[in-house]
Amino acid sequence: MPDSPASTPSLVSFPPAVGAAAVIALRAAGCVFAEDEAELILATARGPREVTALVARRATGLPLEQVLGWASFHGLRIAVEPGVFVPRRRTEFLVDQALAQAPDASVVVDLCCGSGAVGAALAAALGPVELHAADIDPAAVRCARRNIGPRGGRVHRGDLFEPLPAALRGRVDVLAANVPYVPTGEVAFLPPEARDHEPAVALDGGADGLDVLRRVTARAPDWLAPGGCLLVETGEHQARAALAAFSAAGLVPRLAVCEESYAHVVVGTRP
Structure with missing residues (x-):
């Protein structure tokens, strides 16, 4: 799972209910680290609708890095696209x-x-x-x-x-x-x-x-x-x-x- 990025943080502040809903949906999908994943999704999304969309994609089983569009690797934020091997x-x-x-x-x-x-x-x-x-x-x-x-x-x-x-x-x-x-x-x-x-x-x-x-x-x-x-x-x-x-x-x-x-x-x- 990617680390929370040290740069380019989200400029959007979400109401607590948005984060709570994301955690509930991720838990229901079987994500073991639902709270951490929700935090990363909120740090990446540009609005509540995008939060919902990203959570829905993750709930289908898509790797978190492909959902976010990036992976943390050796201190860098690496762009990751759907269908591409996720760096471990x-x-x-x-x-x-x-x-x-x-x-x-x-x-x-x-x-x-x-x-x-x-x-x-x-x-x-x-x-x-x-x-x-x-x-x-x-x-x-x-x-x-x-x-x-x-x-x-x-x-x-x-x-x-x-x-x-x-x-x-x-x-x-x-x-x-x-x-x-x-x-x-x-x-x-x-x-x-x-x-x-x-x-x-x-x-x-x-x-x-x-x-x-x-x-x-x-x-x-x-x-x-x-x-x-x-x-x-x-x-x-x-x-x-x-x-x-x-x-x-x-x-x-x-x-x-x-x-x-x-x-x-x-x-x-x-x-």
């Missing part, structure tokens, strides 16, 4: 690992970028960088341009590395790839918010969840600069196989784990 707070750990590994990075690529949250967060922390992002989903590309464009980045549509400019080969300092890693057989068991409202291409990682990771890892060394790093989020039970894929590609791998957010990130460095 645990993925902030991937950003932190990238910054620790390559604090002076000047060329950054956000692969499988979705909303572009990872690329935007890296650019915000690193300062001026050459930033590129890519995704195969046109809705994601459109959304990512809203988040990455203002930071001078370019978003390309296509399958993994295919749409990237050839001039990037051998120059990338940070290659962040938040690949889909849910095994095909487990997609049906995801929460309805993800299963029903996010694109399957952003969730389904194939039979063991590692199909896209292997494709990215195999080609990453051609794009990384010497000393450049590839970072991929994966599941705990997939970590050993992911490490093996990195090693097979000639990268020097390590596994970073954040117990608090239950995040597992494989970092591979080109020698």
